[in-house]
Amino acid sequence: MYNYQSVVFDLDGTLLNSRHQILTENKAVIQNLQSTKVDIYLASGRPHQLMLPYANELGLETPLICCNGAYCFDAKSKDIIHGRPLDRNSLSALLTFCKPLDVAVRIISPKHIYLYQAAPSFQQMSEWERTREPNGVPTYQQVHEEQFVSFAQSLTIYKAVVETKDLAVLKALQTYCDDHELNFTQSSQTMADITTLGTNKAQALSQLLQAKSYDVVDTVAFGNYSNDIELLVSAGLGIAMGNSPLEVKEIANIVTTHHDESGIYDSLCLYF
Known part of the structure; x- marks a missing residue:
């Protein structure tokens, strides 16, 4: 029996298909997880302005991990938290x-x-x-x-x-x-x-989880490119998309299907 407390998704090439959309089946399973008190996070290279439409579509209230972890954005307070600006x-x-x-x-x-x-x-x-x-x-x-x-x-x-x-x-x-x-x-x-230096999605997620007394090992992470590697390695279960390059697939625990297919849905149904 698995007991994961949170799931984190990269956006482009992972949760979003080739048309920059969230597949209907993926949206449904994510919203079902939220109803069971599983925390859902988005972690992207995008800034918060380009992430908010998807967070709103999913009904998320968790902070957004933006710019590969350079800052997190609280959509409710409109505050930037854990910021690591460039010198x-x-x-x-x-x-x-x-x-x-x-x-x-x-x-x-x-x-x-x-x-x-x-x-x-x-x-x-x-x-x-x-x-x-x-x-x-x-x-x-x-x-x-x-x-x-x-x-x-x-x-x-x-x-x-x-x-x-x-x-x-x-x-x-x-x-x-x-x-x-x-x-x-x-x-x-x-x-x-x-x-x-030292900025990545994993360190940003860890800071967010610490505030809730959660641990990264109790997290499932989905990603597809080199800016997801630290996240996939640190998570309790790191899942690479089928469209990922070989070096990402090799460090993941499992590899699911292409981001235009239902691999996220299938994986979440298996582990939750």
Whole structure:
């Protein structure tokens, strides 16, 4: 008999299908778990503005684990908790390093995502946001380069995102981050997240659970990419999606089906 007290889901590539939707059967089983007092958490590379629509759809009241654990957001109080912002001097130096490279950079503050170069993922996410919240204030804000640099130096920034098709540039950025004590985590083949050293979804979840006297070993975690590895390893049961790369599948306890299929539903029915 299993006695898991909480379940945590990554969003993109995990709980969300290829159309950025939660499958009907997954939504039903999650809401049923909530009715039995199992805590449900969302843990994503996204900021809270791009997570809230899904939290509201599921009827969640638990804090959101945002920007790969760089901060947690309490939707009821609208407060940021357990924040780990980037050091402004480190961020400014990173932007200086990125300037001559073929890389698009965006920075994430508590209110907006700022960028001055468009990138494919920016177009996709901004279109999704317009469709989902047509009357809302856009989270993405395209600004002039001077404004971008000014915001990086003056605002609280929790994460920088770098995007390029040049894998050599991504490797150079990873080396830079390793040398300058920054956390570099790839979130896709062409994108990586840069946060304060030691930031990950597992440490953020652990802080949230400690407040309830829960333990991470009593948690089931679902994920699909390298920014989920710490979470899958620390959870009592780490479940990788079928669309995960091999290195993620190898560290998980079990592997379920593709995120366009009902693997989450099947797994939750098995363990709860």
